[in-house]
Amino acid sequence: MRNRFSFIILLTITCSVLSCKKTLTTDVTSLVPEANxxxxxxxxxxxxxxxxxxxxxxxANSNAFMAYGELRGGDFRISSRQDLNAVLSNNLNANYSALEEWKDWQRFYAVIAQANLCIEKLQLVSKNDFRYRPEDLKLDIANIRYLRALTYFYLARIWGDVPLITTNAAGYFKGLPATPQATVLAFAANEAAAAVTDLPWRYDGTWPEQQGNYWNQNDDYWHSTVGTKASCYALLAHIAAWQQDYAMTEKYCRLVMDNSGNGGYTVATTSQLTAEDGVFKGKGLDVIFSLSFSADYQEASVSGHVEDWTLSEPFVPKKTADIYVPKDSVLAIFDEAGDERFSLNQDGTSSGNFFTNFNNSAPMFSKIKVRAITQAPVLRSYESAIIIFRYEEIILLRAAAAIRINDVSHAQDYLNMIRSQRGLGNLASKDGNEILSYILKERRRELLGEGWRWFDLVQFKQVAAYTTLSQTDVDNGATLWPVSKSALANNPTLIQNNFWKK
Structure with missing residues (x-):
């Protein structure tokens, strides 16, 4: 199954494009008619x-994962690129091609169109080819429903109210108004809850939901790259947190943690977190779900990876990184002695591999550095996965949920699980508000550069405290992204998000 994602898109992309007509446009080099x-x-x-x-x-589009989840959070600074600086300064209506790409939701709706098409059409394969068994159909549909739920979760967090399309026939949504964010989130939760029933904990052939090898590959091949019960529960936990239903958030996180043995998950060591062949290659035992770029399947690339923005010499032949974390920010974030991720020694030297060349004016963020090694001349190419959910993040999410349901003792226990794994001592007993602040700080340290910071600030209601946006801006809808000009032009029923009506 060479190149598990890339070449097969060309086989079915026509279906997505035709379903969305002019509202979605995707360049392809080979098309297979839907009739075939x-x-x-x-x-x-x-x-x-x-x-x-x-x-x-x-x-991956122009590093959208980082643009949506990290740049607006304020931890990174920009060396020279003005389009990235526009995101950092929340000037999202600036005239840059990258911003136009990020404001346009068409790529997400291509996922929705393909998912809707699969849900409608996969049953035809079951009727036409006896080798495609009912249990195969059920498992594939569960994967598709998980993806549809995850995609709508991204859409709702980024843009708020968005068109909710649930059938292939509705793919052309020129006159379809936006659906309230709360309704979209509820739909995503229902989809994930339906998918979880038919997904296994692992693809090792021992679960009733999946027997034998899934598409002729073993469990190691599929680890973290397809839907599982754990990835659905992780998604459900985050949707519930966005809905401020913290009892349900705690429940779904508990299901992941209580079944860590079934899923094969464990907390990664710090060395695994920063190793080139470790967590961010997508195969770490703490990775619950990721989107891989394995060089083994010719998927390595330059764009679409955080390293394209963060690395420079000596790791890659690039003089200056596009983004970096300033020294004062590093010291403010990692302010406890003994932190294996980064700490400053008494003699002024630093320890830990989250940063390289700390004494330079712009320390290099080197936590994630999965380079694809090529023959000379060396090409700048990466194979780091986009990590959507990993075990440590779920533990910290459970800690935050426990605080919100007044379970302070357990919240502190979960927080200390991560602290102790990173070389820090257990926190002494503190009240709930203090613990919640420590949880947000620990998420900032542990998940730096992984696309969580901005969403954490929104969910923890801390945007005004850590960014240039005021609380009035937040109340006026500034945390959402503006809808693109092309989407507004193609669909006159859409309304620009309130803060961006300028």
């Missing part, structure tokens, strides 16, 4: 993994 699809078992494989590939394309 849905005939044999391999058509189902192509359709399912095209959906995964489209989601990867949406989040």
């Amino acid at each position: 699809m849905w005939q044999v078992k391999n058509d189902a494989r192509s359709a399912v993994f095209a959906t995964y590939g489209l989601l990867r394309a949406a989040l």
Whole structure:
């Protein structure tokens, strides 16, 4: 199954493009007419993994994953690129091509269109090819529903109210108004809850939901790259937190943690977190779900990776990194002695691999550095996965949920699980508000550069405290992204998000 995502997109992308007509445009080099699809078992494989590939394309597009989840959070500074600086300064209506890409939700709706198409058409394969068993159909549909739920979760967090399209026939949504964010989140939660029933904990052939090898590959091949019960519960936990239903957040996090043995998850060591062949290659035992770029399947690339913005010499032949964390910010974030991620020694030297060349004016963020090694001349190419959910993040999410339901003791226990793994001592007993502040700080340290910081500030209601946006801006809708000009032009029923009506 060479190149698990990339080449199969070309087999089914026509279906997505035709379904959305002029509202979605995707350049392709090879097209297969829809009439020739849905005939044999391999058509189902192509359709399912095209959906995964489209989601990867949406989040990797011009490093959108970082633009949405990290840049606005304020921890990183920009060396020279004015388009990135516009995001950092919340000037999202600035005239840069990258901003126009990020404001346009068409790539996410390509995922939705493909998912809707699969849900409608995969059953045809079951009828046309006896090798595609009912249990295969059920498992593939569960994967698709998980992806549809995850995609709508991104859409709702980034843009708020968005069109909710649930059928292939509704793919052309020129006159479809936006659906309230709360309704979209509820739909995503229902989809994830439906998917979890038919997904296994692992793809090792021992679970009733999945027997034998999934698409002729073993569990190691599929680790973290397809939907599982744990990835659905992680998604459900985050949706519940966004809905401020913290009892449900705690419940879903508990299901992940209580079944860590079934899923094969454990907390990564700090060395695994920063190793080139560790967590961010997508195969770490703490990784619950990721979108991979494995060089083994010719998926390594330059763009779409955090390293393209953060690394420079000596790791890659690039003089200056595009973004960096200033020294004063590093010291404010990592302010406890003994932190294995980064700490400053008494003699002024630093320890830990989150940063390189700390004494330079712009320390290099080197936590994530999964380079694809090529023959001379060396090419700047990376194979780091986009990590969507990992075990440590879920533990910290559970800690935050426990505080909100007044379970301070357990919240502190979960927080200390991460602290102790990173070389820090257990916190002494503190009140709930103090613990919540420590949880936000620990998420800042542990998840730096992983696309969580901005969403954490929004969810913890701390945007005004850590960014240039005022609380009045926040109340006026500044945390959302503006809807693109092309989306507004194609669909006259849409309304620009309030803060960006300028």
